[in-house]
Amino acid sequence: MSLDTVVEDIRDEAHARAEDIRAEGEARAEEIESAAETDAEEILESAETEVDREIEQLREQRLSSAKLEAKQKRLEARRDVLGEVRESVEDELVGLEGDSREDLTRDLLEAASVEFEAGDDVSVYGRPGDEALLESILADYDGYEYAGEYDCLGGVVVESAQSRVRVNNTFDSVLEDVWEDNLQAISNRLFEQ
Template identity: 65%
Template sequence: MSLETVVEDIREQARSRAREITEAADEQAESIVSEAEDDAESIVADREREIERQIAQERERRLSSAKLEAKQERLNARREVLETVRDQVEDGLATLEGDRRETLTRELLEDALEEFEGSEVRVFGRSEDAELLESILADYDASLAGDVDCLGGVVVESDQSRVRVNNTFDSVLEDVWEDQIKAISDRLFEDTDVDGDLAADAETTEQ
């Protein structure tokens, strides 16, 4: 075998080995690229799901916030209506005249006097009702002792029993309002989704 033949055999083996190494490297490179592409697709898919989740959470948060704000606006509007109604009732009581005012005042006085069992009492009332009260008290063992800031009615007290009874129009209205606020709200507003909260809030405000 000549030297040239040996050299050519060595070269052919080297070329064959080089092809094998290149093919193996190409296969490995393709595998790496394929894995990288799969990983990239997985990362993108995960990121898209995360973004969709965040969008859904933000949408829900904003929706809940909008619903809460709308409910609060309804509460505020209804509260204003109830306050207006109460103001109108107070105005009606303050301007009550004639026999109706006298009858209601007398009833409140008699109810208060039952608490004292004949004790000497002092009666207080609205300054504008002084003449009316003097006229009514002439029928009872009581005297007008002074003024009190109220819509009408009487405040009766006694040193002997240390009892003070507030039977003013204001106190009667307060009791009725607390008892009937839910019914009043139901009559004023057809839907009742916030009436419970409104009634509770109105009671808290009045206290």
């Protein structure tokens, strides 16, 4: 074989080998490109799913937050209405006059008097402005005496040093008990639940 033939064979073989390497490289490049496209599609799909999930979660959080805020505003409004009703009741109690005020005050004093022994010196306190009323009522009770003002809507605070008892039978204390005992019913009636 001549050198030219050998060179030609080597050249042909090198071309064939180069062609094989190029074909393998292109095939490998296509595989890599295809795998990269598949990965990119999966990443994109995963990102879209994650974004959709985050959007839904954010929507749920905002909806929940809005519902909670609305509920708090309703409760605030109800508290305000209940406060106004209570203030109205207190105003009515302060405004009681004549026989109604006297009858209630007598009933409260009578209820308190069962706590004291006969012969006790009993001090009775009342709302500023009820002094004359209390003194006229106390005329019917032996050992009972008007002792001064007590900051309240009306009624009496009664105490005795001998028995070391103090009874708060003010309109305020009665209202507080009635209010607490009936708050749910009042609320239900006002807000028709």
